[in-house]
Amino acid sequence: MSIPPPPGPQGPWSQGQYPQGQYPQGQYPQGPYSQGPYPQQPPPPGGAWGQPYGAYPRQPPVSGLAVAAFVLGVLCCVPALGLVLGLIALARIRKRGERGKGLAVAGSVLSSVGLALWAVTLSTGAVGDFWDGLREAARGEGTAYALEKGQCFTTPSGSLRGVTYDVERVRCQEEHDGEVFASFDLPGGAFPGDEEITRSADERCYALQDTYAMDRWALPADVDVYYLTPTSESWRTGDREITCLFGNADEQGTLTGSLRNDGTGLDPDQHTYLVGEGFLNRAMDGIPAAEAVEDDLAGYRFWAGRVSEALAQETSTLRGHGWSADAEEPVSDLVRDLEAAREEWRLASEAADADTYYEHLDKAYGLVESDATVTARKALALDTTPPVYEEDGGGGGETPGKEV
Template sequence: MSIPPPPVPPQPQEPQGPYQQGQFPQPPYGQPPYPQGPYGAQGPHAQPYPYQPWGQGYSPYNRPAPVNGLSVASLVLGILCCVPAAGLLLGLIALGQIRRTGERGRGMAVTGSVLSSLGIALWLLTLATGGVSDFWDGFKDAAKDNGSAYTLAKGECFDVPGGSLEGFTYDVDKLPCEGRHDGEVFAAFTMGGYPSFPGDAKVSQVAETRCYALRYTYAMDSWAVPVDVDVYYLTPTRQSWRLGDRDVTCVFGNTDETAGLTGSLRNDGRSLNAHQLAYLRAVNLGNVALDGQPAVSPGEDLRANTAWAGRVSDAFTKEAGLLRQHVWPADAKSPVSAVAKEVDSLGKQWAQVAAATDADGFYAAYGPITVEESPRRSVTARKALGLATTPPATDDPGAQEGGTGGGSDVEV
């Protein structure tokens, strides 16, 4: 047998190495099986250095396929169960991509899809059993001491960032009512009867109607409320509604944001005597009814306005009866009797307004009412009872022209 000569550096015109093609694994993607040597030839003997890093496209082992990124995202969302619908969607997309590209991650995509499906089922079960409301209650309890707008209670005073009670807010700073503050909570209620979010406009409409009526349960003597104080409200948003938020918080605030409020506006059974309470409960019946005035004129919706006039008539009639039933102190008996007589007359006139068959008839019946109102009679009775004696200013002097009735404190 012959001894082969020692190897010599290959020449450029000899591209093949000393081994036949196919003896060693062929690299993928059509790359040369070995790195280029300093002379341009290929082969394990072409390199003059003892070690050479593997070049791109070739390694001593088969390179694994990459992992599909969407499968990882689906698994993460499925485990966290924070956005189950997104986890399920990403898992299904990932499975389709893996079938087409051969990428890895099928197990993660399947697991993420299954966990996300369970998450969706859990959310649906929670909604059906009221669990979201329980979660929301737990959230409010946890946030009670952290200055959250969701935890304000009746009688509490607070500041808001920027000092404005309009727009969106979450954080509040609770303060003693004796000092300067932006708002004072006078009532709260829960919106019911809506299976889904009714929209911002409807929420605001309900909040305004209820809050204006509820103010008389907290500040019963409306004449004692400063003229620059108005009603504001904190309402659920579309996002908080999904978590079970149905609470509306009614707030007193100053129309001048830079002025704020000083001292509490509360005057109710805590500070009023029995005669004062009896008088205010009676006269506030008419005030609440007047606050229910429709937002449209009689020319636009006659039926809504005549129905409102009927409610006002009934309220004044009931008010007159309550004023006559109570046993008043001697110095208040005569002036309160005069108020009851005039309120009874107003009830009859409002009944004529309610009977109007067209807009002209509505205005014709309504006109004499504002002429006959006489706050002086109320001032006399209030003075005898120790209540505020300065009538509140009319917010809209021209409102009578549109059939909107002379103010919300027409106890005469």
């Protein structure tokens, strides 16, 4: 939305009026008397005050610098320039005998006042606040890409798919469509295309969810990860932000209550356990898109190697912590199962064919999802309902997402 500039000052004379001695040739102001024609009178026998016959005394022109100083002083847009022009105009008026001294003085005074006001606003930070406000308006206060971590919102359509340009923030305790858990900016440059933006959002958002909701077992089964991404139109206005959020797996479903669980409410044992488990969760997210191992044996072998490495990080984290008396034995039993699972994942990563891969995969999942995990979680007062992992791929489905 453009904002028209403030109206400028009017000139020293209204349209159609002229100062004495500057009427257009052959035109003179008419009074309230009856109009001519009148008989032409002969010229007087001598000129006025010694001037040649028919000549009128001419007044000096108005200083253009004086007019410019007055205009700048009224607008107060460049007060320093208005003051300089006013002082120069006064000097030229004295030297050349031009008119406009009053305009030059007024412009200088108004510009001086403007300079004083600018000095006050700079010293109090008002200018910074003004520009911050402009930046917030340009960024889109009240739009989808103005959301921050921890905020919940609803959309006009009630859906987290498609395109939206505005959202309504609500308390997370109320019914809402989405809850923001992270955001990040894409690099500048030309618009990378919807496909590339979706790939970046999918890769980063799933990796960032554990920083906001550390315990995936505590997430409701109907919760999924969505994201808000720039469109080609918003990209041109400087929008580079991808917003990661939780929403209902049902497109028209809603959530109630916050899903935040980022460590502030956890004791040291719970926090350490969830940090270790996070390595495994993020490796599991990298499951290949192919529906079956036969379709991408190389991809599944690489994924199994990543899971094996993640289990090594998890067991190292769990072994290095001093557990409370109630949790020490259950966690030790879990570590033994995880180390056995790590070996099965390693063997799967080296499988020569799909049948061998499936053999080790079944044993690996059985150890990861053993009763020892539930027992350790119960001892730590964590949720004991395990999430469902996709054992046979399934990563090729449509990824939830919304453009803004």
